[in-house]
Amino acid sequence: MIKVSDIAKKKVSELMTEGGFDPINDYVRVGVKSGGCSGLSYELDFDKSKAEEDKMFEDNGVKIVVNKKSFLYLVGTTLEYSGGLIGKGFIFNNPNANRTCGCGESFSL
Numbered sequence: 001m002i003k004v005s006d007i008a009k010k011k012v013s014e015l016m017t018e019g020g021f022d023p024i025n026d027y028v029r030v031g032v033k034s035g036g037c038s039g040l041s042y043e044l045d046f047d048k049s050k051a052e053e054d055k056m057f058e059d060n061g062v063k064i065v066v067n068k069k070s071f072l073y074l075v076g077t078t079l080e081y082s083g084g085l086i087g088k089g090f091i092f093n094n095p096n097a098n099r100t101c102g103c104g105e106s107f108s109l
Contacts, residue, residue, distance in 0.1 A: 004060040008081040012062055021046045027063045031070040042092050
């Protein structure tokens with residue numbers, strides 16, 4: 001399961017609407033790929049459909065799809081958003097990560 005904070009929900013909804021997506025019916029696609037300072041990096045995008053092999057979750061009114069491979073790395077993660085002066089963007093609070101880089105965009109197990 002992937003959780004979504006209240007602030008992240010609001011920002012996701014805004015960005016989906018701006019991008020021509022429907023926050024009620026479309027999906028936030030979350031994934032993991034090789035790369036980044038720590039070895040693995042997060043992917044975040046919007047999608048109008050889900051693949052048959054995708055895992056789907058809904059939390060706080062946000063529909064999230066994750067491919068099977070990425071799901072193993074993301075179980076228990078909370079998607080948050082920070083709009084502070086130093087950094088602005090989505091943050092993945094991942095309990096499975098042993099190490100994260102300074103920017104928070106990559107991690108290792």
